[in-house]
Amino acid sequence: MNEQPKPKKQIGAPLNRVDGHQKVTGAATYSAEYQLPNMAYAVLVGSTVTKGRLTGLDTKAAERAPGVLAVISHLNAPKPPGPKPEGKDPSQPQTQGNPLQVFNDDKIRFNDQPIAVVVADSWARARYAAGLVKAQYAKEKHETNLEANADKAFLPTAAKKNPKHPMNDYQRGQVDAYKTGAVKLEAEYVIPTEVHHPMELQAITAHWEAPDRLTLYDKTQGTMATRRDFAKQWGLPEENVKVIATYVGGAFGNALHSWPHEAAAVLAAKVVNRPVKLMLTREQMFTMVGYRPYTWQKLGMSATPDGKITGITHESIGQTSTYEEFTEATLAQTRMMYQSPNVTTRYRLAALDIGSPIWMRGPGEATGAFALESAMDEMAYLLNIDPLEFRLRNYTEQDPEKNKPWSTKFLKECYQLGADRIGWSKRQLKPGALRDGDWLIGYGMGVGTFGAHRGAATVSAQLLPNGTVLLQCATTDIGPGTGTAMTQIAADTLGISPDKIRFELGNSSFPKAGTQGGSSTVNSVGPATQEACLALKDKLRTLAAASNPAFTSARKEDVTMQDGYLTVGGNKDTRVSYADVLKQAGGTTVMVEAKPGGEGQKYSMYSFSVHFAEVRVHQLTGEVRVSKLVSCADAGTIVNEKTAGNQMKGGAVGGIGMALMEHALLDDRFGRYVTKDLADYHVPVHADSPAVEVAFVNQPDPHVNALGTKGIGEIAIIGVAPAIANAVFNATGKRIRELPITPDKLI
Structure with a gap:
């Protein structure tokens, strides 16, 4: 028997971040860096009082300013067809959805609450015009001191x-x-x-690709939760909303909510019928994202x-x-x-x-x-x-x-x-x-x-003709190195080198996962990655058995993958090339959902x-x-x-x-x-x-x-x-x- 050497164990190894090169060279694209044709830019106008009502909003000067496409407020904003916030039980958990819908009424609930959004053909013009919006208020006595209350x-x-x-x-x-x-x-x-201050400011690029199809390039800790929120708000099928957050420049929980600035960008993109980019300022990070x-x-x-x-x-x-x-x-x-x-x-x-x-x-x-x-x-x-x-x-x-x-x-x-x-x-x-x-x-x-x-998560796994295994999951990575950890889990499970693994994440079109928060991602996505890789090996074993009977009775854990070949127990005499396996297959993609068991009981x-x-x-x-x-x-x-x-x-x-x-x-x-x-x-x-x-x-x-x-x-x-x-x-x-x-x- 001519056995191959056992692959090096990857779980526990100090592997460098698989996305580190992209991040340090600037190749990684964050939510505010996507460039779409015919892009417009939005800047929020915040309330200068803490409690009361808007009695007047003068937007004429802003509307006449160069490059301005729209000034949107409660006076002219179209109302999304989804559920309205009126009468919403404030005790309901708000893991994502925000009960405060922008531009819904004239009520002021906190200082710097968005009261208007200015959309223009450049960010500088939008910012200039936002400074021209003048508001009048009927102020009410506010309470902001906890110990006094x-x-x-x-x-x-x-x-x-x-x-x-x-x-x-x-x-x-x-x-x-x-x-x-x-x-x-x-x-x-x-x-x-204490205020969240990750390096990346909260930002979103909203693009209505069709009247009923929305794509969001968003800083979020949960692509699927954000998709669910905006699909519900706009009365769309969830599959018609795509949320992309391939790279997130740090988050400490501030991206676990769908915030007013996101709703404002989606609304603005609908009004001007162009992609709209909105990024908060550092000052607005104090008031608008928890x-x-x-x-x-x-x-x-x-x-x-x-x-x-x-x-x-x-x-x-x-x-x-x-x-x-x-x-x-x-x-x-x-x-x-x-x-x-x-x-x-x-x-x-x-x-x-x-x-x-x-x-x-x-x-x-x-x-x-x-x-x-x-x-x-x-x-x-x-x-x-x-x-x-x-x-x-x-x-x-x-x-x-x-x-x-x-x-x-x-x-x-x-x-x-x-x-x-x-x-x-x-x-x-x-x-x-x-x-x-x-x-x-x-x-x-x-x-x-x-x-x-631990929550439920699904991962898909596919063997590509070049010998790379592609894994996909909708989970995000706010900094802990999720893609790196999943690469190591997959490499260990499949018995191949990490450089043969590609783990794609941060897209709501990928198989489902929860939000990245509560130290639950590796506990949830890790088992799904492991099980998807085991299922892939089992499928490959079945396909290989068509040309080599040694695979018929082999256990999936005995199937090894190395140097472009499948073998049983590392025995080169049993090997079958990936190319031969793929020729026989209509496809090698497997998708596996892993759920927590009853251990928590x-x-x-x-x-x-x-x-x-x-x-x-x-x-x-x-x-x-x-x-x-x-x-x-x-x-x-x-x-x-x-x-x-x-x-x-x-x-x-x-x-x-x-x-x-x-x-x-x-x-x-x-x-x-x-x-x-x-x-x-x-x-x-x-x-x-x-x-x-x-x-x-x-x-x-x-x-x-x-x-x-x-x-x-x-x-x-x-x-x-x-x-x-x-x-x-x-x-x-x-x-x-x-x-x-x-x-x-x-x-």
Whole structure:
């Protein structure tokens, strides 16, 4: 027998990004870069008041301006034939569809709400003309301050309707048991509004190819969800709407919604009967595409003197808009992370005159973890116990909320990896004990978790005459390297080199997939890719059997593909060329849908992370520098350690911003942001970010999917901010409970 060498295993290999060359050379085309014949350009005009009604709109000067094709507002906008927003239940989930339809009425709901769109033959002309639109308003008193309206906070409508809704009040054991505990603490924590600022601005190019056929080149995290939204809005069959998002220049949840600017572009393209391109400005990114909501939290905790938690009460009020009830899982981690016989959680919303929030990386859990993990550090200090030891004493061996075993949980291993790398043994229980000249040195930690979610996905696989395998799926890639991971999964399954795999994505015409969010893409699309490749091998085995009987009884896993030939078990004596197989086939395309099984009914499935921070605080100026950051993850099988490491590092840098810088400051007198560009809204730059060290447990979870993956994107940021805040306390003895931690709060 003349056997071929076994191909190198690809899952786990640090493969370079398959689309990296296109991105760094500028060959990648993003949503605002498509050039279509007869293109027009649109610019939005925003409201200058926060609440009230439009009483007049003077567009004459804009309409007369050079190159202007149309000025569209509620006065002249055609009404899409689909469902109208009037009477829409604000509690309904808005994963994509936006209940605020543009130019539908004269009502102003938030500052910078789009009130008109100007369309011209160039962007410069559209922008100039937009400045000529003059509006008159009947202003009404607005409310934009959450804490001033906390007494009006309410239980989400969906929770009122459904006693089992996750946003309902939760109770395990005795209500508010911490109040009678031996050692107790009670503290309030605040996360300010944080705004999505990916490198690529939100943009869309809308093209009505026919009166009933629409193509959108859109920045979206879900091509099929966006297709569904606009098909519904315009009363079209879904197959008549195509959404293309081949490349997305970063997104943190801001592209999980269909926003007013998208609806305005589609409407404008219909009016002028030309393709229309609309890109938001950096300032409009503050007001029109969501944000992490300002959230107030109160956490009470009690423990025995030897460090066993006896009660936790965690309350939260998050902001939402007046036209949509946005909710997030702020309290989820508190209910399941630590062993406590008594846990109470209460979640409320305050409806304000602002645009709707939206999920932002680590949505809910990143906010809730700041309060929970800060309180864990505070309690450890009160007990005079090392914070890591305190967590170990309250470690959960199964999910105390669902009363189910974990599918897998290797958080203790993460603790050990991180503690060793950060040098946790150097940490002193007494704050301010370590210093280097004028710099105080402190160490802190924070834990994160996020559900290992999996949805249905479909992938098609086809062997091409040149020996390349083409895979297609409608999923998007907002930065984690989806195409690279799927290439590795396919290469491993087929036993061929990654350079023989082409994975195409970001097109709603491809086989279906969900949105890229919630750390679910590899968990969902990965199994579909694996199963499509196995089905392709089985089809090829059947076709090859027509010319070589060795394939008749061969198992599909024994069929190998290499150097243009199919073989059984790598035996060259059995080989059949791709060309011969394709001659016999009417086609080799297979399409496979992979769905989650019933494991979620038996197990509680989560990814876990722990972040360790070393900080230096200048005792005179209050300047905080993160000098070292170690992030460790239990995320199941790591498909690509390089791209997974990128995810963890990016989340860690986002956590630095959350802890030390990010704050979208609203002037409540006017309901308008003071910080409205990247000069005033600070995000971390290279000088603010140390070389983040990443460690993975890399143990598969066989219950989530056959690949053993669990998800990384969200846990990369959850727990980072409290790790830094706890390190600042360890350095200075000053406990900062309202983010960001700026020098004025330390001096």
